[in-house]
Amino acid sequence: MPRPGKSSYSDQKPPYSYISLTAMAIQHSAEKMLPLSDIYKFIMERFPYYREHTQRWQNSLRHNLSFNDCFIKIPRRPDQPGKGSFWALHPDCGDMFENGSFLRRRKRFKVLRPDQLSNMVSSVWPHVGVMDSMASMPVSHEYGPFGVPMKALCHPPGQTMPAVPVPIKPTPALPPVSAISALTVNSSQICPSTLPASSSLLEQTPPTPSEGKSALHSVRSALHSVPVHS
DNA sequence: AAATGTTTACTCTGTA
DNA sequence: TACAGAGTAAACATTT
Numbered sequence: 001m002p003r004p005g006k007s008s009y010s011d012q013k014p015p016y017s018y019i020s021l022t023a024m025a026i027q028h029s030a031e032k033m034l035p036l037s038d039i040y041k042f043i044m045e046r047f048p049y050y051r052e053h054t055q056r057w058q059n060s061l062r063h064n065l066s067f068n069d070c071f072i073k074i075p076r077r078p079d080q081p082g083k084g085s086f087w088a089l090h091p092d093c094g095d096m097f098e099n100g101s102f103l104r105r106r107k108r109f110k111v112l113r114p115d116q117l118s119n120m121v122s123s124v125w126p127h128v129g130v131m132d133s134m135a136s137m138p139v140s141h142e143y144g145p146f147g148v149p150m151k152a153l154c155h156p157p158g159q160t161m162p163a164v165p166v167p168i169k170p171t172p173a174l175p176p177v178s179a180i181s182a183l184t185v186n187s188s189q190i191c192p193s194t195l196p197a198s199s200s201l202l203e204q205t206p207p208t209p210s211e212g213k214s215a216l217h218s219v220r221s222a223l224h225s226v227p228v229h230s
Numbered sequence: 231a232a233a234t235g236t237t238t239a240c241t242c243t244g245t246a
Numbered sequence: 247t248a249c250a251g252a253g254t255a256a257a258c259a260t261t262t
Contacts, residue, residue: 062234062236073235085235
């Protein structure tokens with residue numbers, strides 16, 4: 001029997017659903033899309049809780065990627081060898097966590113037919129649908145993998161994701177609790193090409209809906225003056 | 231073979 | 247109380 005009230009810091013399950021953890025990882029990446037293995041890596045680096053029972057939670061996470069329409073799968077180009085596809089966020093995923101709780105989403109997405117999804121992806125990421133003819137795509141910092149414009153991969157202001165904790169090195173001695181609860185929102189990570197320098201916005205992990213709401217408000221305030229991308 | 235992706239089924243919990 | 251979302255397990259298919 002586990003002793004009540006006697007849990008180490010790594011025993012504590014983070015107050016995030018798999019959806020928000022995955023969205024956090026994708027949002028934190030430079031190209032706003034990640035292969036499955038990198039999503040695993042992101043989560044394990046930041047949340048020691050997920051360094052154990054990997055088969056269990058990774059199965060759940062894969063289930064979430066396939067099952068939830070807020071994630072879209074972007075295939076690798078033939079000249080980008082590797083296993084699996086890249087995963088990105090549905091462009092409408094912005095205010096999923098509007099209610100301030102990262103454990104429960106506010107709404108589901110419209111279910112799209114395959115042709116609708118294809119149209120949506122090619123309208124948001126114009127180059128994805130024509131990958132076969134992208135061999136001569138000019139190399140530019142304006143573009144992410146597959147020539148997907150970085151601008152298109154950025155979320156408009158007001159569309160916020162959970163703050164991203166700093167990575168925690170897997171050292172034998174566990175870091176203090178403050179190391180993981182001190183969250184920093186780096187707005188340039190949300191949209192590196194256009195947003196201003198990072199600012200530390202959150203002091204604590206939002207463990208409750210009301211605190212989460214407050215944190216979201218802070219993020220929104222900071223992003224308020226950022227120009228809208230078209 | 232292992233990693234990745236899909237689907238189904240079930241339980242639990244929060245919300246309207 | 248019904249419903250929707252989240253978590254988990256498991257079986258199976260596909261890809262590298």
